[in-house]
Amino acid sequence: MTFRLAHLSDVHLPFQLTNPWLLLNKRLIGFLSWRFKRRHIHLSQVLDALAIDLKSIKPDHTVITGDIVNISLPTEYRQAALWLKELSDTEHLSIVPGNHDAYVNVRPDRGLGLWQPYMNNEPGDTLVNIMDFPYVRYRGPIAIIGLSTACPVPLFSAAGYLGDKQIQKLDHILTTLNKRDHCRIILMHHPPFASDRHRRKQLRDINPFTNVISKHGVELILHGHLHIPSLRSIEGPDGVVAVIGVSSASASHHNHKSPSRYHVYSIAKQPSGWLITTEIRELDHTPSFHYKKAGLFDLTIPFSRDT
Ligand SMILES: [Fe+2]
Ligand SMILES: [Fe+2]
DSSP, rough: EEEEEEEEEEOOOOOOOOOOGTTTTTTTHHHHHHHHHHTTBBOHHHHHHHHHHHHOOOOOOEEEESSSSOOOOOOHHHHHHHHHHHOTTTEEEEEEEGGGGSSOOOGGGGTGGGGGSSSSSSSSSOOSSSSGGOEEEEEEEEEEEEEEOOOOOOTTTTOOOOOOHHHHHHHHHHHHHTTTOOEEEESSSOOOOOOOOGGGBBSSOOHHHHHHHHHHHOOOOEEOSSOEEEEEEETTTTEEEEEEEEOOOOOOTTTTSOOOEEEEEEEEEETTEEEEEEEEEEEEEEESSSSEEEEEEEEEEEEEEOO
């Protein structure tokens, strides 16, 4: 049986400002960036085309690795909740927050709590405090482990932070999950590697995280944040762990690093390990916005170095 998982990220849903008083904090800078730059890049027409393509692909599950909104306005969280509901139901969609989803502190019942059903361990669980991550959701052969790197940070920073508690919980979760039973897939917004170009944007606790991965391994780590496709790796106990980033889901071709892409992973368990085939779906703008296959690559993940 093959399980198909779609990964998109950095939705940056276009929005309208209805209450200027809410800009009297860090949001003002984010709004000016949106007004003069980002609104020309992140287009609702692109997201509409992506939703149509995703529905034609019919994945078994979809994941979104954060930056669903822009400056954490209460209206943005409500609008995003409607957009998520339109995209898929809570059983078939899992998300983690990004730095733009925690741009400033917002009460959970007006903010991230509205997206809680996509971040529950099981239906009915309550996850309203961003320090309660990670969650684990089991779907078919996969175990989705959702981490939060999102926390309010000072102006002009877009850094991420996992924190000791979350890393300890991850260590415990990976102690209990067997790679022969589940294809273990981590979701996180910030990539777990350093970059000189992006120091103010990077994850602050990369080393404690990679130490846990080196100890237990996982089958895939999916992230967003950089708005470009990327493929890196972390050395795990049974070989390298692929770390895969994807472009912004809403990015048009206009003056941005990379046009919209999303990835579809076909995951099959074989006697010696997991076979994961990745299809890249990329935005094409002629004659109108639509998506096309832009590449295909296989990852073979053995259960152990001996097999
Ligand atoms: Fe982003
Ligand atoms: Fe981000």
